[in-house]
Every structure is written in C-alpha cells, then in structure tokens.
Amino acid sequence: MTAGDATEIAGTLAKRRDVLAALFEGPVRKRTLVEELGVPRTTLDRGVRELVDHGLAERVDGGFRATVTGAKALESHDRYHAELEGLAAAGPLFESLPPDTPLDGRFLAGARVSRPDPSVPDGVVERLFDSVRNAASVRGLAPVALAGHVETFDAEATTRGAVPEMVLTPAVFDHLVESRPDRLREQIREGEFEFLVGPIEGRFGLWIAEHEDRPDEAGLLVYTDTGVGGVAINDTQTAVAWARSRYEAARETAEPVTLDRVDERAAEPVTRARTEPRSRVGGRRRPGATSAAASRAPRERPTHRGRHGRLFEPERPSWDMLLTVSGPPGSGKSTTAAALAEAFDLEHVSGGDIFRELAAERDMTPVEFNELAEEDDQIDRDLDRRLRAVAVERDDVLLESRLAGWLAAEHADLRIWLDAPLEVRCERIVDREEKPLDQVIEETRRRESSEAKRYREYYNVHIDDLSIYDLVYNTARWSPEGVLGMLTTAVDSYDPDTDEGKAPVEGVDYDF
Numbered sequence: 001m002t003a004g005d006a007t008e009i010a011g012t013l014a015k016r017r018d019v020l021a022a023l024f025e026g027p028v029r030k031r032t033l034v035e036e037l038g039v040p041r042t043t044l045d046r047g048v049r050e051l052v053d054h055g056l057a058e059r060v061d062g063g064f065r066a067t068v069t070g071a072k073a074l075e076s077h078d079r080y081h082a083e084l085e086g087l088a089a090a091g092p093l094f095e096s097l098p099p100d101t102p103l104d105g106r107f108l109a110g111a112r113v114s115r116p117d118p119s120v121p122d123g124v125v126e127r128l129f130d131s132v133r134n135a136a137s138v139r140g141l142a143p144v145a146l147a148g149h150v151e152t153f154d155a156e157a158t159t160r161g162a163v164p165e166m167v168l169t170p171a172v173f174d175h176l177v178e179s180r181p182d183r184l185r186e187q188i189r190e191g192e193f194e195f196l197v198g199p200i201e202g203r204f205g206l207w208i209a210e211h212e213d214r215p216d217e218a219g220l221l222v223y224t225d226t227g228v229g230g231v232a233i234n235d236t237q238t239a240v241a242w243a244r245s246r247y248e249a250a251r252e253t254a255e256p257v258t259l260d261r262v263d264e265r266a267a268e269p270v271t272r273a274r275t276e277p278r279s280r281v282g283g284r285r286r287p288g289a290t291s292a293a294a295s296r297a298p299r300e301r302p303t304h305r306g307r308h309g310r311l312f313e314p315e316r317p318s319w320d321m322l323l324t325v326s327g328p329p330g331s332g333k334s335t336t337a338a339a340l341a342e343a344f345d346l347e348h349v350s351g352g353d354i355f356r357e358l359a360a361e362r363d364m365t366p367v368e369f370n371e372l373a374e375e376d377d378q379i380d381r382d383l384d385r386r387l388r389a390v391a392v393e394r395d396d397v398l399l400e401s402r403l404a405g406w407l408a409a410e411h412a413d414l415r416i417w418l419d420a421p422l423e424v425r426c427e428r429i430v431d432r433e434e435k436p437l438d439q440v441i442e443e444t445r446r447r448e449s450s451e452a453k454r455y456r457e458y459y460n461v462h463i464d465d466l467s468i469y470d471l472v473y474n475t476a477r478w479s480p481e482g483v484l485g486m487l488t489t490a491v492d493s494y495d496p497d498t499d500e501g502k503a504p505v506e507g508v509d510y511d512f
Contacts, residue, residue: 026065138164140207198254218243320395324404327418330425337400351401385512409505
C-alpha cells in the first residue's frame with residue numbers, strides 16, 4: 001500500500017465507516033443495508049463502490065462483505081478515532097502542561113476526565129481516592145506534593161492492607177521530610193509505604209490501582225499553579241499497560257528511601273528551594289500578542305498535481321495578499337481554506353478562530369459561549385467586527401467565514417465562494433456529525449434562512465448575492481484536490497498590476 005493509497009483509504013473510512021462495519025457479517029445485500037443504515041440508495045451505492053475500489057469490501061453471492069484488509073483498516077480507524085476523542089475530551093485538562101509532555105494517545109482513548117468545580121476546586125481529587133480505595137496494589141509517581149490531601153490518600157490507598165509504592169521527586173521528598181518527618185519515619189518503619197526518590201518526566205501525577213473485584217485502573221493527576229487541574233482515569237488494558245511502563249521506567253532510576261536517609265535529610269539546614277517548574281497558564285494567545293504568522297518558520301511549500309499529471313509549485317507573490325473564502329455549511333470551505341493558506345504561506349484566520357478567542361476572553365468554553373450567543377446578538381456583531389479588523393489591518397492573511405468577502409470588501413485581493421447542492425452538502429455533514437440526513441437537511445435549511453435574515457437586518461448584506469466574488473465553484477463537481485488545484489492556479493496567476501477592476505461591495509452597513 002502506497003502513502004497515497006493510505007491517505008485515500010483514510011478518507012474513505014472517515015466517510016464510509018458505518019457502511020463497512022455493516023458488512024462484517026456479510027454478504028449483505030444493498031436493500032438490507034439501506035434499511036439498516038437509513039441512508040438513501042444513491043448514498044449507499046457511492047459508499048459501497050468506494051469501499052470496493054479501495055479493497056475494503058468485495059462482492060460475494062449477490063451481496064457485499066468486508067475484506068480482511070477492510071476489517072483491519074476499520075480496527076485501526078476506530079482505535080485512532082478513540083485516541084482523538086480522548087485527546088479532545090482531555091484537551092482542556094492538559095492545556096496547562098508544556099507541549100512536550102510525554103502523554104500517550106493510548107491512555108487518552110476511553111479515559112474518563114474530571115475537571116474541578118469552581119465552587120469546590122479540590123473536589124475532583126475524590127476521583128483519585130475512589131480509584132485507590134480498596135485496591136490490592138497501588139503504585140504511583142508524585143512530581144508535586146498533593147498539599148492538603150496526603151493524609152487522605154494514605155488512608156484510602158491502604159484500606160485493604162496494600163503497601164503502596166511511590167516514586168517521589170527530590171523536591172516532594174524534601175517537602176515530606178520538612179512537613180511530616182515523624183509520620184514518614186513511621187510509614188517506613190512499619191512497612192506501610194515504600195518510597196523511592198528519583199527524577200520524574202512530566203508534570204503530572206500517575207497511579208496504577210489493581211483491584212480484585214473490578215478492572216485495574218490507571219490515572220493521571222494534572223497540577224496547576226492554583227491546585228489540582230483535573231483527573232483522567234482509564235481502565236482499558238492498553239492504558240494500564242502504558243501507565244505501568246511509565247512507572248517502571250521511573251522506578252528503575254530511583255533510589256529507596258530509608259530511615260537513615262530521612263534522618264540525614266532532616267538534619268540538613270533547609271537551603272534548597274523547590275525546583276519543579278511552574279506550569280504555564282493556559283495555551284491561548286492574548287489579544288495584542290504577536291500573531292502566528294509573524295513567528296512562523298519558513299516551511300517547504302506544497303506541490304499540486306494538475307489534470308495532466310504535471311506537478312507545479314505555487315510561488316509566493318511579492319505583494320501583500322488578502323484572500324477570503326466563504327460558503328455555506330458543507331461546502332468544503334474550511335478544508336479548502338486551510339490548504340490554500342498553506343500553499344501560499346498565509347495566516348489562516350477563520351470565524352471559528354475568532355469565536356474561540358472571544359470565548360477565551362470571557363473565560364468561557366466554546367460550547368458555553370455558543371449558548372450565550374443564541375441569546376445575545378452582540379456576540380455575532382463582535383465576531384464580525386473582529387473579522388473586519390483583521391481584513392483592514394493585516395496582510396498575508398486568508399480570512400474564512402460566511403461573511404468574509406463582504407466584511408473584507410475592497411481590502412480583499414480575491415474573494416472566493418464555494419458551494420454545492422443542498423443534498424450533497426448535507427450528506428457531507430451527515431458523514432462528520434452522524435445525524436440522520438432528513439434532520440440535517442431541515443436543520444441546514446433553517447440555519448441558512450435564519451442567517452440570511454440576520455445578515456440583512458444587521459448589515460444590509462444579501463448573502464445569496466454572489467456578484468462580489470471573483471471565483472465561484474461548485475465543489476460537488478471536482479475532488480477536494482481538484483478544487484484546490486484550480487484555486488491555486490487562479491491565485492498564482494493573479495497579478496494586481498494587470499487587474500482592471502474588482503467587483504464593488506456597496507451598501508454594507510459596518511455598524512457593529
């Protein structure tokens with residue numbers, strides 16, 4: 001299988017995963033698949049054909065079934081997406097950690113993530129106590145002292161007589177010696193705990209709790225400057241195995257804590273400060289900070305293959321460039337905009353990016369902010385005002401949103417509109433959101449009607465007026481690569497010196 005084959009198969013699996021899964025008990029006739037999956041016959045025919053073309057399914061005895069390759073590909077696809085879903089769920093939990101934090105997607109797949117309640121910040125630590133309570137064995141890594149919870153952890157981890165093994169950093173060991181030397185000596189003398197001291201990679205606590213009456217569990221405890229940032233727990237065999245390997249690696253380089261070592265450390269003057277690095281706060285760029293484009297390192301420019309197989313590399317124009325890409329939901333504008341921005345080394349700014357910035361400024365999640373936006377129309381205006389400011393004040397940017405062309409107006413060098421027939425767009429949305437097609441069609445119609453009305457009332461913009469656009473494409477007629485190739489050629493060949501006039505954008509009320 002070539003790299004190109006692998007990329008195409010990944011794309012096919014992303015769209016046709018449910019169809020392939022339904023063929024596992026094959027052979028299955030198409031009529032049965034239509035009834036089971038609840039999709040139009042035309043959609044099913046297209047899906048089955050793509051699976052067969054890529055060797056993922058085969059025709060047998062009047063029906064279709066998954067091939068061995070198809071079964072293995074689906075297994076890999078599901079495992080990969082489980083890891084991505086785990087990463088998405090755990091993303092807010094790990095945003096305070098450095099980018100090089102040694103986390104593994106195998107642990108995140110299927111993990112249960114808990115974040116603190118602002119009214120009870122440390123209440124989330126109960127997830128740790130629930131996990132180790134009544135465990136037959138507890139092992140863990142402690143890069144930071146669990147201030148205020150040490151006694152509770154000790155009690156819960158030894159409920160059934162387990163002797164926990166804990167690897168501590170030197171700073172945590174010093175903290176225990178200074179804050180509770182007598183209790184530490186007692187635990188070592190009575191064999192209640194086994195402590196080791198050594199370096200620990202990563203700023204998160206880790207534990208493995210082995211149980212006799214339920215599955216073993218592995219957990220991560222994330223620390224921030226203000227306390228416990230959250231907990232992630234996973235009881236899959238893969239996750240537990242990864243946690244065990246992390247623990248064993250740290251244990252190999254650690255040294256046992258003995259009574260003599262405690263006494264020696266207690267007799268020393270307290271001269272060493274804690275050396276654990278402080279976690280950075282958040283991962284968001286503050287308003288006014290340098291843009292991503294300003295600090296972007298040069299990268300190899302992608303090449304594109306034309307219809308006749310010729311490879312061409314778009315050249316970066318010598319003039320400052322502002323492109324806009326707009327279109328309705330499901331038109332492919334986000335995917336195309338990202339690829340076009342990469343082709344010309346432009347900063348890609350989307351309405352979604354601005355929406356997330358506005359949410360961060362109010363210390364809200366995008367979901368919370370979206371709920372607020374449904375009640376407060378000023379949020380839409382703030383978003384559009386921010387997009388307009390990007391168009392007016394910045395260069396070398398690709399601006400992507402439904403209104404990008406109207407908001408950028410005369411400041412845009414080229415305005416692009418992407419579209420496709422409603423059913424095609426809705427089928428694409430079905431593929432990524434896994435909703436019934438009829439529901440998506442109804443929701444899309446309602447959303448587009450509502451937005452069109454809002455744009456007219458807010459700014460006197462008629463969104464269905466395509467006269468302002470330089471390039472309009474029906475993305476249903478070409479592959480994503482084909483659309484990108486045409487756009488790249490158009491942008492690459494544009495010369496402002498020979499431009500005889502862009503379509504005017506008139507009558508817009510930019511009162512945000």
